[in-house]
Amino acid sequence: MTPTNDRPSTPELTVGQEIHGYRVIRITPLQAIDATLFLLDHMATGARHLHIAKADAENAFGVTFKTVPTDSTGVAHILEHTVLCGSEKYPVRDPFFSMLKRSLSTFMNAFTASDWTMYPFATQNRKDFYNLLDVYLDAAFFPVIDELSFKQEGHRLELEGEGEQRQLVYKGVVYNEMKGAMSSPDQVMSRSLLNALYPDTTYGNNSGGDPAVIPTLTHAQLKAFHRRHYHPSNAYFYTYGDLPLVDHLAVIADKVMGRFSRIDPNTEVAGQPRWSAPRTARYTYPLAPTEDPVKHSQAGLAWLLCDIRDTFEVLVLAVIEQVLLGNPASPLRKALMDSGLGSALSDASGFDADNRDTLFACGLKDVDETDAEAVERIVLDTLTRLATEGIDPEMTTSAIHQIEFHRKEVTNTPYPYGLKLLLMSIGSWLHGGDPDRILQLDADFERLHREIAAGPFLEKRIQTYFLDNPHRVRMVLAPDPQQAAREQEQERRELAQRLAQLDDAARRKIEEDARLLQQRQESEEDVSSLPTLARSDIPPEVQTCAPTALDGELPLWHYAQPTSGIYYLTGALGAGAVEDALLPWVPFFCYAFTKMGTRSSDYVQIARRTDAASGGLGLSAQARAIYGRSGACLPLVQLSAKCLTRNIDPMYGIVEELIAEFSCHDLARLKQLLGEYRSALEAMIVHNGHRLAISLSARGFGTAGALGETWGGIHQLRTVRETAKAADEKGLRDLADKLTAIAGSLFTPDNLVMAAVGETEAVAAARSRTLSGATLAGFKRPAQDLTFALLPPQTAPRAYREGWSTSSAVAFVALTVPTVALGHPDAPVLSVLSKLLRSVYLHREIREKGGAYGGFALYNPESGLFSMASYRDPHIERTLQVYAGAADFLRAAGLTDEDIKEALLQVCSEIDKPDPPGAAARKAFLRRVVGLDDDTRQAFKQQLLQVTKAKALAAADTYLTPGRAPTGTAVIAGRDHLETANHQLTDNPLTLHTI
Known part of the structure; x- marks a missing residue:
């Protein structure tokens, strides 16, 4: 059925009404977000549908299935990948990826959690919404799931080498993805925690897949899992936005529902049987043999708590989490950190309400394994003290304020707002809870306030959930420098044994499958059956947000915006006057700025006041290239703060005290922060390895790239790690002096420009508060003056070619080449070329054929x-x-105008991604600081719409042909992997370093 072309509001529906085979079960006004919730079920199949009608053009969809694996083969995860490899109506090898090229979506993805799999998208274009809906529905309910797709996405055997060197190897996208994931201590910790706490339920399995178990999954098992789990009787549909619900229901009923009858999918997750006594558990993770295993363990406690459907108890536990761990002054966090046993809270610390039974975990990382009992004592002693002596009422008030603030704030980070609402409610909804209870907690908040006023309510809950709860485990995650080698040897022996057992028929089958898969991957296919947008569907204008005024007395830009009762303060400070020797420490200064305390208040007092008055405040360091100034680098520090409008005055008081009285005299606290910061940098290596590799490869081309690596890359980690290892009293005093000097360079009277963002009354109140204070009113410069000191351009480019070793079973490989920046005629062409290259070349070569999780091409018009x-x-x-073969491929590929249009759609979907009013204003202000005005943005988009195939090919020839320009290369991988690569790169090996 084709939906209508206009956008009528949702018609008046009534409870009990039947429409398109659905029955309306509930209609609930969501006054806090100015929306209406509709809950329906499909009478024939039992499918559920949740719709949130809201005046928001960024419409969202999601279909979620309860997926409950009984092993660690990764069946749910591999199925998520495989259903997106072709369907009944769209039998192309990758309709999902193809639709990324044919859409203006603001979000497209698929997720596998411990007990559900979700297929969500969002878009601002009505035609696009129904195009994507058609593809998503066909993929989920009518996928092909052929054996070759299973082998590509899941796992397969291939023969490599010749003669006596002939060997079997495992390949597969999910297989390699999970080898990478299980190299990361935080991933191992999270999955081990579930295994320890839920040994008798689906959560005890690795839903993503254990690389040692993944190869046991068969194609037949995968198809059977789909038949049972991907059925409307096991489906939870969700729609959001200003498109009419009736149209959504008509399409889903027409495309899907008529082909199914109700079944019992048997996917209910029973509660974990409760223990009668606490337990202990020990797990290990791979550590590089070059790293010292001493004090590289994690230790802590974890409890099984309430049923996820009990929204009041979930709220109570969220408040308790905030009280215990929410900020540096929180008693449990402070007790753990003050012990000096570890560097930071253990991975997975906090309250987790994603599973049928909720959990809470806390502990320390970078401890000695023998410290586990000491960590346990600290946790239990702190909880006992709070339960018996009571919780400071101000801490409870602040905790509730934090939860209320973050529920009130409308953001699109990291997901569009409509999808964030789905993710908030899906866990409870899947297990029989009411989604409207999750989305409007007013009654629960009112009850909470009454309970707290009546007596020691939270203290009693701590006693019940923690001290008297025997379902508790003491967890240890210990490093094992031999684990990776041991697992590799086990895999080698297993594959050698399988090779020895292969008969001729099995060998021919493996070779034929490899040939057929390569043939499929290299074949050109007709994707014309897939729906697509046209160039004419692209909005010709860029989205803008202009200031409502520039202040005449203050360095202040005014942005009056409908921000739902939240006020934002943002500011820009130039870091160009910071001495060269101090520049590497600017990011740590930003990290420590709000966490160190001041001359008047210690860090505990600052933390408590911050949580009580704001939704967060801090500094961030950015190495920016100024638009229109070739080679120029602006080292920038951004100030960000936000609060409910009623808290403008106390929030400004904190900001002014931090600026005027920043102090590093508390060396013990400084050492804590240094350890926390180092730990956070180390954790990002495996998660963001591709970004770190790009940073390393780019650092030889321009001052901004070099400073970006110094501030946010591997070199920042090395700087911090070197200092942290020798953090004696003298070293800490030296560091304190550096931070004090940085503060002195930043907070000078002519070095701050601010923007006030909020409702008109809030902006006026903030201006008055700024004028009345001694600190912010002391910054004197014209509001229109956004020029800050720049760092000089690099004298000459330097093409690094390096390998950086770490604990990882997989690699992150990056290559960077200097081209031209925004303002050059080729800049829009390069933007299109980056999408084109990923779509028609890298996705196939790196992911489909190479088995990596992803291959990317990125163009930065700023640098x-x-x-x-x-x-x-x-x-x-x-x-x-x-x-190296990119340019040759494009020359020989026979590109079409359709390829260019698809790449153009991808670029414009990023440019046109909407922001809520507060974020839109803050981004607009920052764009002005770095020299990017709206006229330049509009001109760039107009030039984008004129990009042709000839221009793209010319740009590829000019900038991507090997030897035309210096290139930077960086690889992050395990040492053995790097050394093996260097044996192949004999003509131009990588210079090897250790992270």
């Missing part, structure tokens, strides 16, 4: 750098060959 990168990649040398 003029063009990068290619891979994520969780089993290859190094082959991937570098792929990069």
